[in-house]
Amino acid sequence: MKVDILAFGAHPDDVECAAGGVLISSILDGGKVVVVDLTRGEMGTFGDTETRQQEALLAAEHMGLFARRNLDLGDGRIENSFSNRLKVIQIIREYKPKIILANAISDRHPDHKNAAELVSQASFLSGLKKLSDVANEEYLQEPWRPSAVYHYIQDYxxxxxxxxxxxxxxxxxxxTIKLFRSQFLTADDHQANGILALMGQIEATNKIFGRAINVNYAEGFTSERYIGAKNFSSII
Ligand SMILES: [Zn+2]
Known part of the structure; x- marks a missing residue:
């Protein structure tokens, strides 16, 4: 199995808020996209894990994801540990993505930074042939390294x-974002302060990124390596 984009998020809805447009575009172009939530969002102020899972699956269906998985690494305590890197590597080797998307390298929620480092390092290690020698567990998948890892920009x-x-x-x-009702559309005060503020912030961010390339809306990403192109004309 080879997918076009494997997108990781610390919490259900991170990916949709910061990179949902890119995922939807890829799917409409015929691409295969998989989202992996690293936690169940159980520390969130609103919504329980069951509700959040249902919302995540609704969003997956609305976008047309090929699959949505959850690694349940613990909300508020994501660690960039070797055992967690192995869990991420198993997913990468299963789906063999061309592109990996991960959380922002610096952000308001500490899980985001930890998730960014965890996924970025796992993406490199996934390409090592001898990883199974040190993994100390049955570990038979073929090595796979994506061609690039991009970090979406979220709160900061x-x-x-x-x-x-x-x-x-x-x-x-x-x-799609509105399908996460427990996060944005439930309690009255939350509705007033939450959805209006958050939806407005997402729209504003996408407008600012779009302005720089003279389009209405864009999503922004950082890369830890240089971004290459075949020629100047492929860059808008
Ligand atoms: Zn988050």
Missing amino acids: FLKPDVVIDISSVFEKKME
Whole structure:
């Protein structure tokens, strides 16, 4: 199995908020996309784990994901440990993605930074042939390394290394985010302060990133390595 994008998020809805447009665009172009939530979001102020799982599956269906998985690494305590890296590597080797998306390298929630480092390091280690020699457990999958890892930009405003036009799918992205009702649409005070503020922030961020390349909406990403192109004309 080979997928086009494997997108990891510390919490259910991270991926949708920060990179939902890119995922929807890829799917509409015929791409295969898988989302992996690293935790069940059990520390969130609103919604229980069962509700959040149902919402995540609704969002997966709405976007047309090939699959959605959950590694249950513990909300509020994601560790970039070797055992967690092995869990991420098993998923990478299962889906053999071309591109991996991960949380922001610096962000408001400490899980985001830890998840970013965990996924980034696992993406490299996944390509090592001799990993099974030190994994100390049955570990028979073939090595696989993605061609690139990009970190989406979420709560903190980071300067992107690349921005991707999502104008044609922006409405569908926002519809998808609204499916996480427990996070954005339930309690009255939360509705007033939560959805309006958060949806407005996402829209504003996507507009600012879009402005730089003269489109209506874009999502921004950072990369730990140089981003290459075949020629200048493929860059808009
Ligand atoms: Zn999060």
